[in-house]
Amino acid sequence: MTRILTDTPSLISYSAVGGRSEGEGPLGDYFDSINDDEYFGKDTYEQAESELQKEAVNIALEKAALKEKDIDIIIGGDLLNQCVATSFAHRDRAVSMLGIYSACSTFTEGLILSGIMTSEGYAKRAMNVTSSHYYSAERQYRMPIEYGGQRAPTTQRTVTASGAVICESSDKAPYLRGFTLGKIIDMGVDDAANMGAAMAPAAYDTINSFLKESGKGLDDFDNIITGDLGSIGSDILYKLFDMDGIDIRSKHLDCGKLIYDTERQDVHSGGSGCGCAASVCCGYILPKIQSGELQNVIIAATGALMSPTVSFQGESIPSISHLVWISHQRG
Amino acid sequence: MTRILTDTPSLISYSAVGGRSEGEGPLGDYFDSINDDEYFGKDTYEQAESELQKEAVNIALEKAALKEKDIDIIIGGDLLNQCVATSFAHRDRAVSMLGIYSACSTFTEGLILSGIMTSEGYAKRAMNVTSSHYYSAERQYRMPIEYGGQRAPTTQRTVTASGAVICESSDKAPYLRGFTLGKIIDMGVDDAANMGAAMAPAAYDTINSFLKESGKGLDDFDNIITGDLGSIGSDILYKLFDMDGIDIRSKHLDCGKLIYDTERQDVHSGGSGCGCAASVCCGYILPKIQSGELQNVIIAATGALMSPTVSFQGESIPSISHLVWISHQRG
Numbered sequence: 330m331t332r333i334l335t336d337t338p339s340l341i342s343y344s345a346v347g348g349r350s351e352g353e354g355p356l357g358d359y360f361d362s363i364n365d366d367e368y369f370g371k372d373t374y375e376q377a378e379s380e381l382q383k384e385a386v387n388i389a390l391e392k393a394a395l396k397e398k399d400i401d402i403i404i405g406g407d408l409l410n411q412c413v414a415t416s417f418a419h420r421d422r423a424v425s426m427l428g429i430y431s432a433c434s435t436f437t438e439g440l441i442l443s444g445i446m447t448s449e450g451y452a453k454r455a456m457n458v459t460s461s462h463y464y465s466a467e468r469q470y471r472m473p474i475e476y477g478g479q480r481a482p483t484t485q486r487t488v489t490a491s492g493a494v495i496c497e498s499s500d501k502a503p504y505l506r507g508f509t510l511g512k513i514i515d516m517g518v519d520d521a522a523n524m525g526a527a528m529a530p531a532a533y534d535t536i537n538s539f540l541k542e543s544g545k546g547l548d549d550f551d552n553i554i555t556g557d558l559g560s561i562g563s564d565i566l567y568k569l570f571d572m573d574g575i576d577i578r579s580k581h582l583d584c585g586k587l588i589y590d591t592e593r594q595d596v597h598s599g600g601s602g603c604g605c606a607a608s609v610c611c612g613y614i615l616p617k618i619q620s621g622e623l624q625n626v627i628i629a630a631t632g633a634l635m636s637p638t639v640s641f642q643g644e645s646i647p648s649i650s651h652l653v654w655i656s657h658q659r660g
Numbered sequence: 661m662t663r664i665l666t667d668t669p670s671l672i673s674y675s676a677v678g679g680r681s682e683g684e685g686p687l688g689d690y691f692d693s694i695n696d697d698e699y700f701g702k703d704t705y706e707q708a709e710s711e712l713q714k715e716a717v718n719i720a721l722e723k724a725a726l727k728e729k730d731i732d733i734i735i736g737g738d739l740l741n742q743c744v745a746t747s748f749a750h751r752d753r754a755v756s757m758l759g760i761y762s763a764c765s766t767f768t769e770g771l772i773l774s775g776i777m778t779s780e781g782y783a784k785r786a787m788n789v790t791s792s793h794y795y796s797a798e799r800q801y802r803m804p805i806e807y808g809g810q811r812a813p814t815t816q817r818t819v820t821a822s823g824a825v826i827c828e829s830s831d832k833a834p835y836l837r838g839f840t841l842g843k844i845i846d847m848g849v850d851d852a853a854n855m856g857a858a859m860a861p862a863a864y865d866t867i868n869s870f871l872k873e874s875g876k877g878l879d880d881f882d883n884i885i886t887g888d889l890g891s892i893g894s895d896i897l898y899k900l901f902d903m904d905g906i907d908i909r910s911k912h913l914d915c916g917k918l919i920y921d922t923e924r925q926d927v928h929s930g931g932s933g934c935g936c937a938a939s940v941c942c943g944y945i946l947p948k949i950q951s952g953e954l955q956n957v958i959i960a961a962t963g964a965l966m967s968p969t970v971s972f973q974g975e976s977i978p979s980i981s982h983l984v985w986i987s988h989q990r991g
Contacts, residue, residue, distance in 0.1 A: 330732050330756035332782050373973055401661050402841060409967065410741040412761050416844060416965035420978040425661035425841040427769065428965075428980075430743050430761040438758065442773070449780045451663050469969070510733060510756040513747060634747035634759075636740065638800070642704055647751040649759075 331542035333507040336448040337659050339499040340440075342393035345612030346385045347604075348463065348489030350596075354589045359612035360490075361388045367464055367489065374465035375413060378491075381604070382407070382418035382460045385493035385611075389456065393495055400424050400495070401452035404442050406435040407460045407603050408487070409469060414460050424456075432632025433528075433557050434511070435459045436492060436607040437651040443496035444505040444653075453497065460491035461602025470521075470637055483523040485559045485585055485601035492607025494615075502657045503618035507543060509652040511535040513634065519645040521635060525562020525585070525598055527646035528631040532558060533569040535629050535650035543654070551623045553577055554614060556606035556630030556650070557585035559599030584609035584630075606630040615655070624657045662873035664838040667779040668990050670830040671771075673724035676943030677716045678935075679794065679820030681927075685920045690943040691821075692719045698795055698820065706744060709793035709822075712935070713738070713749035716824035716942075717789050724826055731755050731826070732783035735773050737766040738791045738934050739818070740800060745791050755787075763963025764859075764888050765842070766790045767823060767938040768982040774827035775836040775984075784828065791822035792933025801852075801968055814854040816890045816916055816932035823938025825946075831990070834949035838874060838985040842866040844965065846978040852966060856893020856916070856929055858977035859962040863889060864900040866960050866981035874985070882954045884908055885945060887937035887961030887981070888916030890930030915940035915961075937961040946986070955988045 344361045352363035362384060369380035382405065390396065403422065406429040407414040419426055431438040439457035446452040464474055466487035472478040496505065514534050518527040532555050540546065547553065558566055563583045570577045584606045585599035610628055617623040629652040635644065675692045683694035693715060700711035713736065721727065734753065737760040738745040750757055762769040770788035777783040795805055797818035803809040827836065845865050849858040863886050871877065878884065889897055894914045901908045915937045916930035941959055948954040960983040966975065 330783065375970055375973065406761065408742075410969060411739075411763065411965065411967035413965065413967045413970050416978045416980075417970065417975070420844040420846045420965075423843055426844050426980060427760075427773075427841060428762040428766075429759060430737065431759040432742065435759075445776065445780065445782060449776065451776060452661065510758060512754055513751040513757050515751045634742065634744065634751075636742035636744045638741060639706055639744050639748065642706065644748070647747045649747075649757060 331509040331539050334444050334448045334505060336498050337504045337506060338444050338447040338496050339501045340494050340503050340505060340615060341497045341499050341501055342389045342495040343611040343615050344385050344388035344493050345608040346381055346491045347608055351488055351490050351588060354594060356588055356613050374462055375409060378414035378460050378462035378465050379418035381491040382414060382458050385491040386456060386458055389493040389495050397422055397424060400454050400456045402427055402446060403456045404429060404439045405458040406430050408466055431649060431651060432634050433601055433603055433605060434630040434632035434649055434651045435603045437628060437630040437653050440653045441508040441510060441651060447496045447498050455496045456493060458493040459603040459607045461487050461604035463487045463489045466602060480597060481522040482597050483561055484597045485599050486596040487602040488588055488600040488605045490604035490608035492611035494611060503615055503655050504659050505653060506656045506660055507654040509535050509539040511650045513647045513649050515645050515647040517645045521640045524633040525559040526565055527633050528648040529558055529562040529565035531648035531650040532566055532629050532631050535652050539627060539652050547580060550625045550627055552582050552626045553580045554626055554628045555583045557601040558583050558631060559585040560591060561598045618655055618657050621657045627652055627654050662840040662870050665775050665779045665836060667829050668835045668837060669775050669778040669827050670832045671825050671834050671836060671946060672828045672830050672832055673720045673826040674942040674946050675716050675719035675824050676939040677712055677822045678939055682819055682821050682919060685925060687919055687944050705793055705796035706740060709745035709791050709796050710749035712822040713745060713789050713791045716822035717787060720824040720826050728753055728755060731785050731787045733758055733777060734787045735760060735770045736789040737761050739797055762980060762982060763965050764932055764934055764936060765961040765963035765980055765982045766934045768959060768961040768984050771984050772839040772841060772982060778827045778829050786827045787824060789824040790934040790938045792818050792935035794818050794820045797933060811928060812853040813928050814892055815928045816930050817927040818933040819919055819931040819936045821935035821939035823942035825942060833988045834946055834986050835990050836984060837987045837991055840866050840870040840983040842981045844978045844980050846976055848976045850976040852971045855964040856890040857896055858964050859979040860889055860893040860896035862979035862981040863897055863960050863962050866983050870958060870983050878911060881956045881958055883913050883957045884911045885957055885959045886914045888932040889914050889962060890916040891922060892929045949986055949988050952988045958983055958985050
């Protein structure tokens, strides 16, 4: 489902917060804040992840000289069971809360809802925030880090990061121009240690839907950015487009590949998690669109919609990708 | 955040599907379909819950003589980790998917988003569906049923049920008139066996916000319906309103109390789950609004936003309530 936003809301402020590994990565200097303590000063990894979200929201507010009361709604989600990182992060805020879940594509789903809410006047300002945390995710999805389990070369590292964006109908780049809400795609991949492979067909389907339904071409965009396909998923995406005679390699960036140095850092196929696309876009991509260095990009975050329970039951991995078109010009 | 929907969309079709205990309850005859097999013909309880959602969606489509291709977007969620009941239910559908999570208030959150999407022309028709399943929920949140664990008298039984609603800008009652997106309220209740007590203050806050921000009074509504406070949570809600000198007892209904006969059925304080408010509203309430027997109701579904992990860590239970105003008249 592709739509153009009628009132073209602005992304008036945004922030990226990360952990130690993210700070040591190639984008380390682009984060607003890096915390070397994986606990973020708290007692548990779950509390640490909530702290990540709190900090991202607070920095985004500060950068826009806004207070919590200036926000009508927080739209957020994360990877933890029952999205507790999000709920606990904002339980003391007197702001309406809209909980969403779309695995690692939650960030763009939230941007889409922020855009609709502000474009149509339901909210003056909407805050979109997502997060993930390596330690809370590992012990929930796989094994506690302390166990020292060996990871397959196809795996991706869940990033410890959060990104927050404030959306408002305003006259300031970057602008949220349109979106595609993706369909669930399940090509039968059942290897939970190779989520890039499971998600690549969803990214392909959503990017194609957007181009077809918006009447745009690849030439209209400086970059085609995916959420967290990693090295393996990105290669599959190239091959899917190759079959249509389209080479997207020169325009393509993947947040999961950008956030780490896969040669130097022990991250296998790259980064993933609700905080991956969020922090890379908020720290690295949106500033370039704001400055005009990039004029038009599409960001197709990708999510693998499985749980450990259904993986144990031998199920394949349904995947989804939600896309946003962000522009330096209002259009 | 309270808003009135500008285009007053219609809830053109809706369905309620339940399991055996729900069929044996006082509302048994109001369900469109009851399945006595807790597996719904599948191999696992998770698959059974997906089947519940599929059936609810299919019945809602049939009742409106619509096909899957006539729906622009499915908005859905459930209680399972990573919302797998929802993702797996719709992985074979060629329809855009918006995943949401707000615990047992997911149903009204979805109605609100369906209303905005259709009212503002982003979707011609939106399908909102939520579910819960007693057996999949028990083993995830507490213990597998086979363990035979004793339950506290304050607990509620997660209903095995699903409800689906199709929203469209049309000229047919019932109409979705407005909504309040709730704030997270955490009064420090940390007993995961007494979620009614944790959620009652959220319902109180949201109902009060709606009345204050919409300028409406209790006299404007035939019923004030809460999602699943159960007997104990409902009593707390009465006492909270009593402190304001307002007696809501004669107008109040609770889906968690309606769905079971708490005297005859072994359900302790009543029903709960994403399927509770969904199936009771779709099976029992919406038909009465459609016929005009009820003219105006507000439905404040309630959600307890904890997970077993954070409960084990001694955390209190943040809760939320999202409210919809549904009317026989377009206004």
